[in-house]
Amino acid sequence: MKVTLKVWRQKNAKTPGEFKTYPANHVSPDMSFLEMLDVVNQELILKGEEPIAFDHDCREGICGMCSLMINGIAHGKKAVTTCQLHMRSFNDGDTITIEPWRAKPFPILKDLVVDRTSFDRIIQAGGFISASTGSAPDGNSIPVAKPDADKAMDAAACIGCAACVAACPNGSAMLFTAAKVTHLGFLPQGQTERHQRAVNMIAVHDAEGFGNCTNIGECSAVCPKEISLDTISRLNRDIVVAALKGIEPNVETAAAKAS
Amino acid sequence: MTGVLTLYRTSVGKKVIMALTGFILVGFVVFHMYGNTKMYQGPEAFNAYAVGLRELGYPVFGYEHLLWVARLVLIGAVILHIWSATALTMQSHKSTGANAVSGTRRYGEQKRQTSYAAYTMRFGGIVLLLFIVYHILHLTFGMVGYGPNEFQHPNYLGGHPEYFVYNNVVVGFQKPLISGFYMLAMVFLGMHLYHGVWSMFQTLGLNSVKYTGVLRGLAILVAAAVVIGNLSFPIAVMAGIVGPAV
Amino acid sequence: MSETKNETTTRTGVRQIEFVKGLESGASGGPIEQRWDTHRFQMKLVNPANRRRYSVIVVGSGLAGGAAAATLGEQGYNVKCFCYQDSPRRAHSIAAQGGINAAKNYRNDGDSIYRLFYDTVKGGDFRARESNVYRLAQVSVNIIDQCVAQGVPFAREYGGYLDNRSFGGAQVSRTFYARGQTGQQLLLGAYQALERQIAAGAVKMFPRNEMLDVVVIDGYARGIITRDMVTGKIERHVADAVVLATGGYGNVFYLSTNAKGCNTTAIWRAHRRGAFFGNPCFTQIHPTCIPVTGDHQSKLTLMSESLRNDGRIWVPKKVGETRDPRQIPENERYYYLEERYPSFGNLVPRDVASRNAKQVCDEGRGVGPGGLGVYLDFSDSIKRLGKAKIVERYGNLFDMYAQITGENPYETPMRIYPAIHYTMGGLWVDYNLMSTIPGLFVAGEANFSDHGANRLGASALMQGLADGYFVLPYTIANFLAGIKPGGVDTNHAAFVEAEAEVNGRVKKFLSINGKRTVDDFHRELGKMMWDECGMARNEAGLKKALQRIPEIREEFWQNVRVPGESNDLNQELEKAGRVADFLELGELMCIDALQRSESCGGHFREESQTADGEALRDDENFSYVSAWEYTGTLSKPELHKEPLAFEYVKPSQRSYK
Known part of the structure; x- marks a missing residue:
């Protein structure tokens, strides 16, 4: 089959980008979307043009590195990553628009590659349980009710791909933040730091320039791991309880560090 | 400042303000709709309701005092609701304003994956604000929408307050254009309530997988009750079910 | 041959270190149960107040690297951590599905540290060090405790206690798991611990940075040269010790279950700087992967081995069969594993299942595109257990298969084929996980590891975390305690020279324009x-490969085209460097495979098999670790042998008949 690609090309963060059109004439329906791009890139290289830069790594839907807005949908389809999207989902002759994730906290590095280190900084604010190596008691000394363990796992399945931000009309990273707060908040080990964690992570979330949640649900709809919107409700609850307890953020944001 | 008072600083805190003020406003629209059904009982009952509102708590409280408290709370709620909405919208625009570099719109073909109502909150909110302003100028003050001498202002001629809200509603809604505008506004109100009521629980952290169905149902119920009730008034007037006082 | 070399070089003029070159593990003697404890007590410590004066570079942020960087940070060392991905959370450890072994004996079914040790040595086909494996089994229990405390959401029973399952044919239930995403959850645990240290300022993280060389000064690893993959800037980083935790080199085969970015560059560059390479030919093939669909194929996807519990593997008896599998009558199907291995059937070990699949495909019975595939048929199980049960057990795997192939595995048999999955070989390390370059430590899949010639299921995660959380923090301290911190900076001639070499290579790639x-x-x-160094190897094939690989390499350096610029995000340039190193490593793998003329574990030499086609070990001649030294000529590496002694587990022949 043949398709036409409209691809966002941008040399680096400082240079303006533009859409360019490329034909993809040797497409097999069995190819993954990224393999289709590989083939196009091989042709570009041999023609003496620069190949299209895009992020990818494991190509089995778990590392969270691949990140394309395909025809206006993050990862191109509900509940998959781009690497798991196959060309059989398209029709012969289609024109496919490919864009990078767009949000202020994700500067474009090149073409379709964006910088998502803001996610790491949200985790740094408190997305962990402070348990230094060696300090742990026996694993079975901390029983966790199965339903809680299952719900924690549902939220922990987040791969940090940032499709939620890309899909969100508000450019909010609330689903990502909430998934971690929910994962750790469902476990007894996570209780000690629970409310401090939530206020710290939100403080950094806001400082990084992410938008706020208006409960639209695009994030959850495109999430490859189908993280529930319910996690955001839990995050909100933790924030409200933290406020009632008088817990304030005690984390230094990147902006504060810089100034 | 500590505790609850610092909430406003974070995005979630602003949303909590949004939810709490929204709760007050939802309570108001439900009560408003319910109160207005008195017009079906005729001019006396309806006009007496208007007076009764002012006499709430009387004689323990002064005349109109409780009403003013309610009005102040409502005005405060509206202001905070709008303030947090504006602040949050600005925050979101900052995040989505990545077009600073590309100069193009964010998504060529943004594909909606969820309910339409969720997208109408900002635009619909502005429409509702304009509607409320019009509504007050119209039915409360009679400054717009009436011909000369059509609107009857309250008076104290008999030594006690006398209200003519029944007449004003009937005369006001007999004009199809105005009724049409009211009905259109109710569609926006319906969507605002449908998303807002559920959203309120979500924001306050009271939603969960187990209850989300129930809460969505509640949102539909509230939105439907308010919209159907409110739509019935202009329709009843235009259909002649509620006619001029004889 | 055995040699002990006393290095006379002094490191920053402090003290002389006796460095045993290459061939002895350095483990303490005595009863195996006490060796690690004895060794730990004997190792030197660094005073907590002095730790911040020591700097450690950790390359790689997976289970081993992430855990090591986090733990060293917690202990107060000055850590720099590097990864090529955009975040340490994306290391390929994340893709492990099945689980992690630990000798907790929570099931009360006869497991013990000794049994895990025994199973691992035997499973490794007697090509691993007993002392190392015992230590691995010992610390396995601490790993689970640590991960639970970090909030890893392991599967639980209704009582709230940890659930276990039996995995990879083990006779005890010792595998802890978090759905089919155990690797992801363990990695996120290490990642979160690492991010906590980054926030605390103890670890400085360098994502999108690729290590391109090790800097060796006075015989010690003193730093690395990296390329910032966004700006293209080549940078020098100095430290008192360097840890390589950069994963395996399965991508030398182009198609593997590794992530696209997985590469050998870090360990290969270290090898060229003097680190010996241990057992390079030991690679593991996983039997249940989704077959290749065409030339466009960029990687292979693994499906959990558990599928073999209920699926029956077969091929058509007729060579060149073209009918739909459902139309082929029972008597024309060849259930080759069930026929050849009546007692284990479809549950034979990974290597046996893989080799048999290759064999029937080589005979022309393969199915699917290119004839490289065998059927994995669930129709009998669906009949016997009902579809609901199969959905419950394998639903997510079936969905994944359907998504990738567009076929419905409930209706038509799955097609599977083996794929490269793990490399047991890697840089040679002693008991302290230090390579033959003092100060250069190697952890996780990157070292030649504790798995011998074959790794058991659910043991990779265990080894990565054991190295990172519980071994390196002790052994690095021991090393650092013996040296004075600092002493050189990045202006040292060795840094200048290494950077110039890296720059020269980058320029060369861009200038070929082939x-x-x-x-x-x-x-x-x-x-x-x-073809020649995969599931089955023979002398003729390996010799052919040894002739051809240098030719490919030569052509590569004459005729490759790398577009773009050096001072930019340039993914082709990144790939070029990695492939250039694979082209050198591939040759060493073939040399090693040719030299080891016995069969053992994942290394099957067709010349060395039993009468019924099983791998035949040659303990008399090959009971050693092959440690290869780079001599300056790729085709002529020098072999050093570390003899393996088996005091506890006596070598025996595996049999699955």
Whole structure:
């Protein structure tokens, strides 16, 4: 089959980008979307043009590195990553628009590659349980009710791909933040730091320039791991309880560090 | 400042303000709709309701005092609701304003994956604000929408307050254009309530997988009750079910 | 041959270190149960107040690297951590599905540290060090405790206690798991611990940075040269010790279950700087992967081995069969594993299942595109257990298969084929996980590891975390306690020279401007490696590969085309460097495979098999670790042998009949 690609090309963060059109004439329906791009890139290289830069790594839907807005949908389809999207989902002759994730906290590095280190900084604010190596008691000394363990796992399945931000009309990273707060908040080990964690992570979330949640649900709809919107409700609850307890953020944001 | 008072600083805190003020406003629209059904009982009952509102708590409280408290709370709620909405919208625009570099719109073909109502909150909110302003100028003050001498202002001629809200509603809604505008506004109100009521629980952290169905149902119920009730008034007037006082 | 070399070089003029070169593990003697404890007590410590004066570079942020960086940070060392991905959370450890072994004996079914040790040595076909494996089994229990405390959401029973399952044919239930995403959850645990240290300022993280060389000064690893993959800037980083935790080199085969970015560059560059390479030919093949669909194929996807519990593997009896599998009558199907191995049937170990699949495909009975596939048929199980049960057990795997192939595995048999999955070989390390370059430590899949010639299921995660959380923090301290911190900076001639070499290579890649792409060369190398140094190897094939690989390499340096610029995000340039190193490593793998003329574990030499086609070990001649030294000539590495002694587990022949 043949398709036409409209691809966002941008040399680096400082240079303006533009859409360019490329034909993809040797497409097999069995190819993954990224393999289709590989083939196009091989042709570009041999023609003496620069190949299209895009992020990818494991190509089995778990590392969270691949990140394309395909025809206006993050990862191109509900509940998959781009690497798991196959060309059989398209029709012969289609024109496919490919864009990078767009949000202020994700500067474009090149073409379709964006910088998502803001996610790491949200985790740094408190997305962990402070348990230094060696300090742990026996694993079975901390029983966790199965339903809680299952719900924690549902939220922990987040791969940090940032499709939620890309899909969100508000450019909010609330689903990502909430998934971690929910994962750790469902476990007894996570209780000690629970409310401090939530206020710290939100403080950094806001400082990084992410938008706020208006409960639209695009994030959850495109999430490859189908993280529930319910996690955001839990995050909100933790924030409200933290406020009632008088817990304030005690984390230094990147902006504060810089100034 | 500590505790609850610092909430406003974070995005979630602003949303909590949004939810709490929204709760007050939802309570108001439900009560408003319910109160207005008195017009079906005729001019006396309806006009007496208007007076009764002012006499709430009387004689323990002064005349109109409780009403003013309610009005102040409502005005405060509206202001905070709008303030947090504006602040949050600005925050979101900052995040989505990545077009600073590309100069193009964010998504060529943004594909909606969820309910339409969720997208109408900002635009619909502005429409509702304009509607409320019009509504007050119209039915409360009679400054717009009436011909000369059509609107009857309250008076104290008999030594006690006398209200003519029944007449004003009937005369006001007999004009199809105005009724049409009211009905259109109710569609926006319906969507605002449908998303807002559920959203309120979500924001306050009271939603969960187990209850989300129930809460969505509640949102539909509230939105439907308010919209159907409110739509019935202009329709009843235009259909002649509620006619001029004889 | 055995040699002990006393290095006379003094490191920053402090004290002399006796460095046993290459061939002895350095483990303490005595009863195996006490060796690690004895060794730990004997090792030197660094005073907590002095730790911040010591700097450690950790390359790689997976289970081993992430855990090591976090733990060293917690202990107060000055840590720099590097990864090529955009975040340490994306290391390929994340893709492990099945689980992690630990000798907790929570099931009360006869497990013990000794049994895990025994199973691992035996499973490794007696090519691993007993002392190392015992230590691995010992610390396995601490790993689970640590991970639970970090909030890893392991599967639980209704009582709230940890759930276990039996995995990979083990006779005890010792595998802890978090759905089918155990690797992801363990990695996120280490990642979160690492991010906590980054926030605390103890660890400085360098994502999108690729290590391109090790800097060795006065015989010690003193730093690395990296390339910032966004700006293209080549940078020098100095430290008192360097840890390589950069994963395996399965991508030498082009197609593997590794992530696209997985590469050998870090360990290969270290090898060229003097680190010995241990057992390079020991690679593991996983039998249940989704087959290749065409030339566009960029990687292979693994499906959990558990599928073999209920699926029956078969091929058509007729060579060149073209009918739909559902139309082929029972008597024309060849259930080759069930027929050949009546007692284990479809549950024979990974290597046996893989080799048999290759064999029937080589006979022309393979199914699917290119004839490289066998059927994995669930129709009997669906009949016997009902579809609901199969959905419950394998639903997510079936969905994944359907998504990738577009076929419905409930209706038509799945097609599977083996794929490269793990490399047991890697840089040679002693009991302290230090390579033959003092100060250069190697952890996780990157070292030649504790798995011998074959790794058991659910043991990779265990080893990565054992190295990172519980071994390196002790052994690095021991090393650092013996040296004075600092002493050199990045202006040292060795740094200047190494940077110049790296720059020269980058310039060279960009200047060739030939006619073939990097991927094209990689595919050619991969096919050669898969055909001649894959599931089954023989002398003629290996010799052919040894002749051809240098030719491919030569053509690569004449005719590759790398577009773009050096001072920019340039993914082709990144790939070029990696493939150039694979082209060198591939040759060493074939040399090693040719030299080891016995069969053992994942290394099957067709010349060395029993009458019924099983791998035949030659303990008399090959009971050693092959540690290869780079001599300056790629085709002539020098072999050093570390003899293996088996005091506890006596070597025996595996049998699955």
